Amino acid sequence: MALKKDSNSLGSEQEKSQNKDSSLQEFKNLDYKKEIESQLLEVSKGDDNENGFLDFGFNKSILKSLINKGYKNPTPIQKAAIPELMLGRDLLGQAQTGTGKTAAFALPLIEKLSDNKELNAKVLVMTPTRELATQVAESFKSYSSESSNFKTVAIYGGTDYRNQISALKRKVDVVVGTPGRIMDHIRQGTFKIKDINCLVLDEADEMLNMGFLEDIEWIIDQLPENKQMVLFSATMPNEIRNIAKKYLNDPAEISIKSVKKETQLISQKFLYVQRHHKLDALKRILELNNEGVIIFVRTKLLTTSIAEALENSGHTVAVLNGDIPQNQRENTVDRLKKGFINILVATDVAARGLDVERIKLVVNYDFPFDKETYTHRIGRTGRAGRSGEAILFVNQREKHFLRNLENSTRTKIEEINIPSNKIINEKRMDKLIENVNESFLAKDENEENKALIIDVVDNLKEKYSMDDSSIAMAAINLVIGNKSFFVNDDDSWINKQNNSDRNRSNRNSNNRMRNSNRRNNYQNDSFETYKFNFGKFDGVRVANIISSICNSTNINGRSIGKIQIFNDYSLVDLPRDLHRETKNKLKKIKVRN
Numbered sequence: 379m380a381l382k383k384d385s386n387s388l389g390s391e392q393e394k395s396q397n398k399d400s401s402l403q404e405f406k407n408l409d410y411k412k413e414i415e416s417q418l419l420e421v422s423k424g425d426d427n428e429n430g431f432l433d434f435g436f437n438k439s440i441l442k443s444l445i446n447k448g449y450k451n452p453t454p455i456q457k458a459a460i461p462e463l464m465l466g467r468d469l470l471g472q473a474q475t476g477t478g479k480t481a482a483f484a485l486p487l488i489e490k491l492s493d494n495k496e497l498n499a500k501v502l503v504m505t506p507t508r509e510l511a512t513q514v515a516e517s518f519k520s521y522s523s524e525s526s527n528f529k530t531v532a533i534y535g536g537t538d539y540r541n542q543i544s545a546l547k548r549k550v551d552v553v554v555g556t557p558g559r560i561m562d563h564i565r566q567g568t569f570k571i572k573d574i575n576c577l578v579l580d581e582a583d584e585m586l587n588m589g590f591l592e593d594i595e596w597i598i599d600q601l602p603e604n605k606q607m608v609l610f611s612a613t614m615p616n617e618i619r620n621i622a623k624k625y626l627n628d629p630a631e632i633s634i635k636s637v638k639k640e641t642q643l644i645s646q647k648f649l650y651v652q653r654h655h656k657l658d659a660l661k662r663i664l665e666l667n668n669e670g671v672i673i674f675v676r677t678k679l680l681t682t683s684i685a686e687a688l689e690n691s692g693h694t695v696a697v698l699n700g701d702i703p704q705n706q707r708e709n710t711v712d713r714l715k716k717g718f719i720n721i722l723v724a725t726d727v728a729a730r731g732l733d734v735e736r737i738k739l740v741v742n743y744d745f746p747f748d749k750e751t752y753t754h755r756i757g758r759t760g761r762a763g764r765s766g767e768a769i770l771f772v773n774q775r776e777k778h779f780l781r782n783l784e785n786s787t788r789t790k791i792e793e794i795n796i797p798s799n800k801i802i803n804e805k806r807m808d809k810l811i812e813n814v815n816e817s818f819l820a821k822d823e824n825e826e827n828k829a830l831i832i833d834v835v836d837n838l839k840e841k842y843s844m845d846d847s848s849i850a851m852a853a854i855n856l857v858i859g860n861k862s863f864f865v866n867d868d869d870s871w872i873n874k875q876n877n878s879d880r881n882r883s884n885r886n887s888n889n890r891m892r893n894s895n896r897r898n899n900y901q902n903d904s905f906e907t908y909k910f911n912f913g914k915f916d917g918v919r920v921a922n923i924i925s926s927i928c929n930s931t932n933i934n935g936r937s938i939g940k941i942q943i944f945n946d947y948s949l950v951d952l953p954r955d956l957h958r959e960t961k962n963k964l965k966k967i968k969v970r971n
């Protein structure tokens with residue numbers, strides 16, 4: 379070590395002073411390392427980890443940002459992927475969102491770019507949706523928040539080009555974007571790619587599902603040949619393996635099968651409810667749990683009408699749908715994270731990739747189109763190792779979909795009843811008692827108020843000769859207010875519905891085996907074919923059609939069925955029973971302008 383070297387053995391004074399400086403620097407680094415170590419060990423207390431993130435050799439800024447985030451231990455995917463990526467290896471990873479995969483690739487890439495002073499981007503991350511692009515860019519920003527002059531830019535469709543162009547003109551380290559918009563910027567020359575030395579394909583299977591294969595291949599062909607490639611995918615179908623074979627160079631392969639573990643943390647339930655009772659059932663469910671809830675519905679129109687109804691019942695609600703501009707959506711998610719709103723009513727597309735740790739309950743108000751949509755929806759809860767609950771509303775017609783869903787997800791979804799007046803009233807009572815008790819426990823927090831309360835109690839005793847218990851009763855009465863405390867709406871429909879549905883479901887179970895083949899095709903039965911007047915002659919490709927439909931309507935990419943492109947028209951299978959408003963939007967969609 380330089381510190382122990384005999385200074386006499388050095389030549390000139392200049393060398394001596396240089397050596398002194400570097401020794402000092404080393405001292406500082408050691409000090410710094412100790413400080414970080416002690417902080418990390420402090421935050422890790424109680425966990426059975428060894429050195430947590432220290433073992434990866436990250437620089438101090440990254441370690442600091444991890445301390446800020448409160449991360450203690452690397453997740454399994456991080457443990458496996460970070461060392462490989464730090465060595466510059468290509469990587470093929472099978473992992474879902476929720477496993478910590480973003481940090482698994484973001485941290486080593488930030489580390490590698492820590493001294494980057496050049497203007498052009500070095501890393502490109504491609505994601506299937508703008509929601510995921512924003513989320514991944516946010517992660518890069520937070521992990522590099524302590525690194526000076528580190529810039530991440532997100533570029534995705536549906537928003538103005540100008541801001542993106544001016545961001546790309548300045549110094550940028552990492553660009554995160556969706557394939558279509560990345561292509562546009564490359565073509566226009568507004569995204570300079572000549573210095574890209576790492577490409578990450580995030581949720582690659584989802585990008586293929588959305589028909590982006592050609593776009594991805596086009597982009598890869600434009601990038602410099604010598605680059606590190608990272609491919610993450612939740613599933614590993616042959617198409618993904620083929621891409622890996624074609625583009626990745628001797629990749630490290632990592633598979634984190636945490637899907638089961640993740641969904642195990644989510645207790646999955648369903649309840650039978652007829653269509654005209656759905657809103658009432660929802661309100662009753664929210665009586666039991668209304669802090670950190672996402673309600674999934676099929677149409678934008680429903681998001682607003684349900685949100686209005688819930689707001690009228692006194693809930694703090696916001697809406698997330700495709701009509702809402704991106705910046706407003708980000709604002710809504712932020713308010714949800716901070717607890718300013720408790721309930722979000724969302725469509726599938728708008729809530730894709732949403733990552734809010736305080737979500738405790740997901741309500742599938744409308745039945746999801748397919749297994750993937752369901753898995754994605756319920757995955758909005760049970761984040762970062764927390765537990766969560768998911769409730770699925772099922773009507774008469776959807777019962778066979780339920781069984782199908784259970785089979786395909788290999789999960790037993792437990793039946794629950796719609797809460798009756800009795801259950802709700804018990805809950806209200808418990809809550810009131812809890813609140814009064816909490817308020818008693820917290821009474822010492824504000825000395826000024828404490829003095830005031832004692833003053834009021836003394837006054838009541840003196841002026842009106844009230845005893846302690848009558849004062850307590852009067853105070854509780856004041857808290858309850860004028861509205862009737864207990865619900866007494868007619869709830870006879872709940873029992874009738876539960877019983878009749880259960881009987882029917884028993885009867886039906888005998889027919890289940892016979893019907894199972896037909897049920898397996900339920901997705902096909904639920905499609906309708908639409909004809910569009912553009913085709914091969916217009917240069918239209920599958921990806922163009924999917925992204926136009928997704929961007930102009932609330933239809934989820936996954937719920938789009940078969941697409942056939944003929945010379946001057948195209949046939950697209952879309953979910954049956956689309957809302958009139960959605961159909962009108964479909965009439966007006968433009969593909970490639």
Ligand code: AMP
Binds near residue numbers: 449452456477478733
């Ligand atoms: P991802 O799989 O990248 O979508 O991450 C899922 C969630 O886990 C995000 O909320 C991350 O902030 C969080 N997360 C990632 N790594 C860690 C970690 N090592 N410790 C705690 N939380 C983490």
